[in-house]
Amino acid sequence: MSFLPYAVAAWLFGVGLWGVVSSRHMVRTIISLAVVQSATYVLLLAIGYRSGGQAPIAADIPPVAKLVDPTVQVLVLTDVVIEATVSALLLALVIQAHKRFGSVDPSDLRPLRD
């Protein structure tokens, strides 16, 4: 089942994207976006995996052990931080949109004037 992690990533991406497209509530849209981004975590970690490799932490394993790639794990860490910041900004925008339009349905958004 060597394609299973990639299939999970693709499935998460598709499910999240469908959530964004079909959403009737902006908070649901943001959560769906987080699901789309979690697909990238799975994909990155799956790419860096080496069969039989251990976590890249040498504190309690012999230095010659086969390790997985730490680069992609750092990228996932960056990815998580970006996701948190994007979600925070979007949720703040939703609060302001709710104050202005009195609705959290993306269909009710109107262009701002003035």
Next chain:
Amino acid sequence: MSRRARLTLFAIAGPGLAAVLIIGFRGLPAFGDYHDVYGLVVNGVELSMRHATDYVTALNFDVRAFDTLGEEYILFASVLGVTLLLRVMRGEDEEYRAAEHGMSGSSDAVRLAALLLIPSLIALGVYLVIHGALTPGGGFQGGIVLAAAPAAILIAGRYLELKVLCPTRAIEAAEGIGALGYCLLGLGGLIFASVYFKNFLPAGNPGQLLSAGFMPLNSIAVGLEVMGAFLIVWTAFLDQALLVRRRTGEAT
């Protein structure tokens, strides 16, 4: 855009996206069969050169320290954005509405649990931050755990006490000092090792707390910044829910 328009657009663009995805996935290495050398080099040199045993943190705060600077300032900028968006607007003022605090009626047992949770979270957070270069952890992970400690007061249903324990000025100062400190550590590399963000401290003994060069300091700076950033964002949202209200009889 209406929901129908969105779905129509998705029906048109979806198959194209699926085709591109399939082409992309076909070009990936087979699972478990990764052969890029960059990660192997990092795994090979970080223990011998820097005496760090957590290679993920070593990458984050040494090899890609400059990149982490960008990451940190993304966080900084987004916190700025959230505080700007959620400031008290014209026609609004602040009044505590205890009734809307969903946990305001929490029992004594829950309050005691929250009280016990706070010191344990602080201990865990500090451990994660300062042991980042040795075991799993680091500034980002530990900073969020540290931010969760004062947030435990929320479980006890005492939001205003959270504001007293973590005054806005203090958490803003923590965020600013963390961001500035990380920047200055890079300058230290420029001054003492002639390259921005190059390690300039002795490597120490592998596995000991004071090892891995300047990585523990980087970790502490990032930890402070992340803790401050998350507390600012959380209190900004909670202020909206519990404090800010529209002044009566006034249009916006």
